[in-house]
């Protein structure tokens with residue numbers, strides 16, 4: 154399998170290089186040259202199989218010959234061995250034909266573990282083979298950071314630098330990042346928003362000289378390997394509900410558009426998905442975009458679902474690439490203009506195409522709290538505010554009652570105790586292995602909202618020689 158950049162000007166790469174590269178050198182994102190397609194019989198043969206088996210089969214075409222089949226299957230099995238639920242991604246019924254897909258049974262209690270536990274192992278495997286070292290650089294609105302840190306802690310082949318918005322993550326989220334005592338882990342609090350963190354990461358990736366000297370790698374969902382791993386649970390959920398003989402709809406609480414883009418990939422691979430509903434909080438740029446065809450950046454507003462406090466969703470570029478007929482140079486022009494003007498308008502046909510599969514709805518904080526309360530009252534389930542956005546959005550855009558609607562529960566309710574307590578007057582307990590989180594010592598560095606300051610910090614930690622004057 155080869156991978157191409159959404160901006161059409163970076164070299165095609167194989168899986169191993171895509172894994173290590175992250176952002177393409179032309180500023181684009183890598184996508185498969187073509188989507189593999191599973192026939193109905195292929196899907197049917199996976200029904201009832203364990204999560205790990207479905208995972209190995211669904212991801213296999215994307216890996217190519219980077220790893221042997223047995224090697225990859227073993228890596229996949231190891232990745233999910235430590236999850237707290239035997240079925241890894243269980244479905245829970247919450248209404249007559251309404252379901253919750255629980256994606257918080259990994260070590261850091263959010264769905265990011267489902268991809269990063271595998272990606273950390275893939276990095277280690279591929280790097281060890283070449284005796285190489287990678288400096289992972291990522292921005293997090295809260296959950297990616299802890300999942301990346303947990304997946305990479307103590308691995309000699311990696312240093313991990315995670316940027317998060319100072320004071321804008323929940324205490325549990327921050328402590329999961331700052332209390333890991335491993336010399337290769339560097340938690341950095343940026344005095345800015347998540348979008349500022351993401352901009353710094355992009356700036357450092359686009360500084361090709363620094364990127365090469367530091368040997369930068371990405372764990373954000375700009376890394377294709379993460380998307381690939383997230384396709385799996387759409388497949389297991391749909392198969393459990395009767396696919397390929399029955400269509401299924403999903404509602405996904407969306408921030409950077411990685412998770413729902415993985416659902417789109419599953420659809421492209423032949424999984425019979427009827428609707429994909431994008432749930433956003435008050436930061437509703439995606440909902441406005443789908444409705445009007447114009448994407449206009451606004452200020453990020455803090456909400457009860459901080460992992461979705463995002464305006465510019467990186468992975469949307471991957472969908473736009475498909476919508477404009479894979480015309481990389483055209484998309485590159487649109488994206489550069491969008492950067493410059495803060496606004497982008499796509500033509501009506503393109504948007505109609507998007508609306509055939511996607512729907513979007515914005516759920517504000519009061520509606521989020523109401524959804525948490527309703528879930529508790531109606532089914533005794535305590536859900537976190539991100540899952541609540543999904544459940545509320547799913548209810549609003551239910552569509553045909555005969556089609557199962559699956560809302561994604563992307564975080565454990567114990568991760569967001571303040572919001573849950575406001576809604577129902579009690580919180581959910583942390584799983585036992587995190588019981589002492591609030592007693593552990595925190596370590597982090599506060600840096601200004603400035604790419605140069607982050608670059609200096611990283612250069613010091615990585616022991617890089619100072620840049621020669623005049624170097625590009």
Ligand SMILES: *Cc1c(COP(=O)(O)O)cnc(C)c1O
Nearest residue numbers: 296408409410411412460539564
């Ligand atoms: C990361 C995250 C999201 C947003 O997912 P994207 O892939 O960025 O759209 C939503 N909810 C939770 C709990 C998250 O951790």
